[in-house]
Amino acid sequence: MYEMDWSSIPGAIPLLFKGLLITFEVTITAIVVGIVWGTVLAITRIGPNKILAKLAAGYVNLFRSVPLVMVILWFYLIVPQGLKAIFGDDIGDIRLTSALVAFALFEAAYYSEIIRAGIQSVSRGQVSAGLALGMTQWQTMRLILLPQAFRNMTPLLLTQAIILFQDTSLVYVIGLSDFFGTAYKVGDRDGRLVELLLFAGAIYFVISFSASLLVKRLQARFVK
Amino acid sequence: MSYNWNWGVFLQPSASGDDTYLGWLFTGLKWTISLSLSAWVIALIVGSIIGVLRTVPNRWLSGFATGYVELFRNIPLLVQLFIWYFVLPELLPADLGNAFKQSNPLWQQFFCAMLCLGLFTSARVAEQVRSGIESLPKGQKNAGLAMGFTLPQVYRHVLMPMAYRIIMPPLTSEFLNIFKNSAVATTIGLIELSRQAQQLVDYTAQPYEAFIAVTVMYLLINVTVMFLMRRLEEKVRVPGFVGGK
Secondary structure, three states: OOOOOOOHHHHHHHHHHHHHHHHHHHHHHHHHHHHHHHHHHHHHHHOOOHHHHHHHHHHHHHHHHOOHHHHHHHHHHHHHHHHHHHHOOOOOOOHHHHHHHHHHHHHHHHHHHHHHHHHHHOOHHHHHHHHHOOOOHHHHHHHHHHHHHHHHHHHHHHHHHHHHHHHHHHHHHHOOOOHHHHHHHHHHHHOOHHHHHHHHHHHHHHHHHHHHHHHHHHHHHHOO | OOOOOOHHHHHOEOOOOOOEHHHHHHHHHHHHHHHHHHHHHHHHHHHHHHHHHHHOOOHHHHHHHHHHHHHHHOOOHHHHHHHHHHHHHHHOOHHHHHHHHHOOHHHHHHHHHHHHHHHHHHHHHHHHHHHHHHHOOHHHHHHHHHOOOOHHHHHHHHHHHHHHHHOHHHHHHHHHHHHHHHHHHHHHOOOOHHHHHHHHHHHHOOHHHHHHHHHHHHHHHHHHHHHHHHHHHHHHOOOOOOOOO
């Protein structure tokens, strides 16, 4: 039977914490950029311009049908080329940059579907009322539709954020040392992979589970 | 950008000699599909059982099912996969663990990935099954019991046949997800599509061709599954129900 030995974890806490910060950096960037870009995509997709709407739909469908692993690898291939074109050959470590770009653009596709459903869930009469009051299309969208839509979909956006937090562990495929990557490396170094993997799983569980409990409480308050 | 496109690379004999690079891609496709389908069978069976348990009037059983779902939903797929692959063989009794470690590595990878993906997805399927059962009017269950059915019979003959038909659309998207999630198996070295994309980059130095080809294959899987499932959904749709959430 295997003898557990947790002694390599306490010494590795500072390293693991640094990894956790990277995990949060990727998560939060992807949430912020994803929601902003996702809103633009959603509005474009239900907007009056047919060609732009088709393009937005194409973007969303493309990102939603390709595995996240492939998207991360794709951007690890493309982002350096772009950066080299702008900053010259001396660009340093681009793993974090390409992960940030990949997650932001990937999550935008998922967020845009949530936001589109949110906008469409606001009753049609609200748009007509806004227009009848003399507001422009854009004002109606900004002042009437979006505030109500975001209120309705906050629980879904947060649930997606928890999924995203878990998905960031996939930066492992480009060797970025996020929380999971660090845990794996420490375990590999000390020959204590079993303990470190269980520890990483426990930490992810505690964070995601408490976040999902919070979302549930929030949801109970939102539902009238 | 000075990139030399060379689509002919796929027809060149591969580094192993007995195959072309296109052949590598099809090997990857084969593994992706067999991994996803076998994991889907596990997900459907286990997910249905757990989903039913969540709705039964027994606190211990429903508590167990809730714990199961929360456990599998709140740990990243990648971490779960590594736990199945690196941790489980160590925790098994020594004989069994060693026998596992000495078996064909490809089968080790496939077995762990299948189990991991299947159980991971089963937690999601369970949630759909539960919401399907809960969306049925209470009267259905009571009517069944009043007719003299036992509770298992009510589930078997009254609730489940309706619930499955109602949750077809969300099951479709879980089915699509399992193909996408199967790409995570690349991290333990299983030679599925994403792995082959990376190998092609290493061996041919034509990254764009390799990635585009693999991306197109994922798109094709997506379109095919969607087409088949839409037809199935139309066949089984229950009039009057919008279909799950």
